[in-house]
Amino acid sequence: MHETPPRVAQPRNPLHGVTLETIVRALEAHYGWADLAKRIPVRCFSHDPSVKSSLKFLRKTPWAREKVEGLYLFMLREQRRMQRPAD
Template sequence: MQNNNPLHGITLQKVLEDLVAFYSFDTLAELININCFKSNPSIKSSLTFLRKSDWARKQVEDLYIKTLPKINKNNGK
């Protein structure tokens, strides 16, 4: 059962797009030290890397969960 999972039904692409919109790639690179955010970053290249790297994906998902209340507040939810 996924009811307690805040990421249930949210794609990795949506997570990444929301984080980039909220922080920008520059800030993401400071918060999560991975090259796909530092060197010529794009949503597409970051998704490719994150889908292959469970440790990096977990860091991105954890940051998203921590940031979600701020994202929702900014979106008027």
């Protein structure tokens, strides 16, 4: 019988605990489908885009998922930068 290894806390990983659906919804809300398709040129963002079709594609396509996760991290950094008070 196999035991599941305990989950390791990842306090420095901003993607830890964030679902792919949450990432896609956040990017769509921030950039919109058209701008998202320009930033990451894949059909699921440019031709009849939806969260469902995007998730289906991204779960099967590791290189595209990496690009989406990278753009999400970039968006989070930009949002944090914009929230900093001016010196």
